[in-house]
Amino acid sequence: MTPEEKIAMLWERAQIETVMLDFGRALDLGDWPLYRKCFADRIRVDFERLTGFPEIEVDADAWTRFAELALGQVRRHHQYSNFAAKLEGERATAITYMVARHFKATDRGGSTNTQYGWYENSFQKLAGEWKIVRLSHQFQWVSGNDALFDFSEPALAAQMACVFCDANRVKQSGPADAP
Template structure:
């Protein structure tokens, strides 16, 4: 019975991750992580994996996501395997849609792929201690990610 409850809690963490991102609720987003988190988006976006304070990860993520008019992260097909009582790996499909009206083409960009996240049981429940995104393919205007960088030139449609 405990494993079923653990699986449900881990699924809830991933739902909070998506909901916090898309609703711009950064306090909710922060509840998904241990105090230190390894973030690896290298497969799709080129930056190397990094071990960060979770507060710094939230501070880096917030301005980028807030630059989009809207985002929608759908996390599905979650499979959780346990490594002892207090560690687990969760693999889940992701479809991450990003919208930013632009005068330079399509206003949307969508990433299809998977998250492979490492979880750790803490005093506050299960939390992500390592986050890895593996894109399988992307569609739409890849330029809107660059345009969403804080300080980027305004490419929004008049």
């Protein structure tokens, strides 16, 4: 690689890392317009280890609303590290380690819940900006009180039914189908 190509590659990697940092900061602040800005209009989402639902393809607005309802009931603090991106033209993949802390005052059980793991995301450059096209949350373990999240809350339950419905389920057939 020429020095110019190396600089261009580092710039693109920095832009992808910025998307992930904006993603985490938006979650922590509840800045849902910034969170939505991190995504393409339609995204694939694999949160199966956390939710039990298989991978879906969904409108990013619907996913953002789900995140807002699910996380709006707790205080949040996300930390990212061990960032590694691979670029292939206008597409990229990246692994980002994460620790996601959640807090909610409660009189039943602990007040914290922490997830440890990483994201294995896919990105695409759209209109000159990197966007997440596949969000894959691979937590390794959780500590604390899972009951901080009330998935029976009516608005959240309705949004979950919309987001995780059978019509959005990604049909598993092979690597050629991956974004």
